[in-house]
Amino acid sequence: MDVERIEPMNSGTTLKTGLGQARAGTGVAPANGVMPRKLRLPGSGNPNRSEISDDCVCTALRMLSRYASNRLDRVLAGHGLTLTEFQLMLTLWEEGPARVHALARRLRLDPAPTGRALARLEERGVVSRPQRWRFSQWVLEPAGAIHLVLLEPIWHEVDETLRSDFGPELVAALLRTVNRLPAWAPRQARGWFD
Numbered sequence: 001m002d003v004e005r006i007e008p009m010n011s012g013t014t015l016k017t018g019l020g021q022a023r024a025g026t027g028v029a030p031a032n033g034v035m036p037r038k039l040r041l042p043g044s045g046n047p048n049r050s051e052i053s054d055d056c057v058c059t060a061l062r063m064l065s066r067y068a069s070n071r072l073d074r075v076l077a078g079h080g081l082t083l084t085e086f087q088l089m090l091t092l093w094e095e096g097p098a099r100v101h102a103l104a105r106r107l108r109l110d111p112a113p114t115g116r117a118l119a120r121l122e123e124r125g126v127v128s129r130p131q132r133w134r135f136s137q138w139v140l141e142p143a144g145a146i147h148l149v150l151l152e153p154i155w156h157e158v159d160e161t162l163r164s165d166f167g168p169e170l171v172a173a174l175l176r177t178v179n180r181l182p183a184w185a186p187r188q189a190r191g192w193f194d
Contacts, residue, residue, distance in 0.1 A: 068162055069083055071158050071161075072086075072154075072155065072158045075151070075154050075158070076151070079147060079150075079151065080124070081147070082117070084107070084109065084113070084114075084117050085117050085120065085121055086151070087107050088103055088107070088114070088117055088118060088121065088127070088138075089121065089126060089127065089140060089144050089147065089148055090148065091103055091106055091107065092127060092138060092139060092140040092144070093140050093144070093145060093148055096139075097137040097138060097139045098137055098138060099135055099136070099137050099138070100114055100115045100118060100138070103118070103138070105183035106183075108181055108183065118138055121144070122138075124143075125141060125143050126140070126141055126143050126144030126147060127139065127140055127141060127144055128141055
């Protein structure tokens with residue numbers, strides 16, 4: 001779509017250009033003068049306006065994710081961990097030794113950042129690779145298990161709060177949806193082996 005950059009205007013103002021009209025605040029006018037269906041940021045509109053929401057689903061999920069992980073992120077940061085590192089440690093604790101690609105598939109992550117997160121955990125002595133080769137299995141060390149024992153009550157408290165905030169129907173729907181997600185797949189023509 002050919003577009004022309006326009007300056008932001010006051011809300012509700014319409015600008016007439018040689019290309020057509022644009023609503024204020026969009027910053028872009030389409031070449032054919034017809035505005036495409038506009039997605040809205042979640043929570044920014046009147047939910048009674050239409051039975052079919054035009055809120056952006058991707059943005060809503062990102063907002064929900066940030067809301068849900070914010071408290072746990074802060075707690076984990078106090079222990080020098082990211083949420084991904086915590087999830088990797090939990091997976092090794094619950095499911096035992098695993099290779100990078102198996103862990104990435106389990107958590108729906110890309111293998112490259114998964115490997116980098118495991119390397120950071122290895123530097124701290126919480127996970128290790130008994131054999132030093134590319135396809136080695138990673139194991140949780142006793143120091144990692146101690147971290148998880150200390151963090152488990154906080155993790156459960158955060159989880160219970162979120163279950164209360166979201167209600168049983170939404171929680172059940174979220175868990176069903178995540179369980180149906182496909183595992184991470186390699187990019188075309190790059191491939192990887194496990």
